[in-house]
Amino acid sequence: MKPFEKCPICGGELKNKQVEKLLRVEGNTVSMKVTAEVCLHCGERLYTEDVVKSFEEIRSKLRKQEFSHFKTLGQSFTVEESWPNEAIHPTR
Ligand SMILES: [Zn+2]
Secondary structure, three states, X not given: OOOXXXXXXXXXXXXXXEEEEEEEEOOEEEEEEEEEEEEXXXXXXEOOHHXXXXXXXXXXXXXXXXXXXXXXXXXXXXXXXXXXOOOOOOOO
C-alpha cells in the first residue's frame, strides 16, 4: 500500500527510493538511509508517519545525549578558536 499517490506540493509522480537523511541536534549528526517517496518533478521527499516518528525519536535521543542504537561513523570536528587564520572560526 502506498501512503501517498501524488506529490502534495506539485502533483508530480512519486517514486519509492532510498534517500540519505541527516538529522542534526546540537552539534551531533546522525546519518541514515531511509525509504521515502520522492517526487520526480520537484524532488520533495515524503516519509511515512512511522518514519517521521522515528526521526522525532532520534532527535529526542540526541537532545538527551542518549546514544544507544547509534554507532559512530567517523568523527565530527570543528576548528579551535585559536586557529591561525582570522577568517576561520569554529561553528559553535
Ligand atoms: Zn513535487
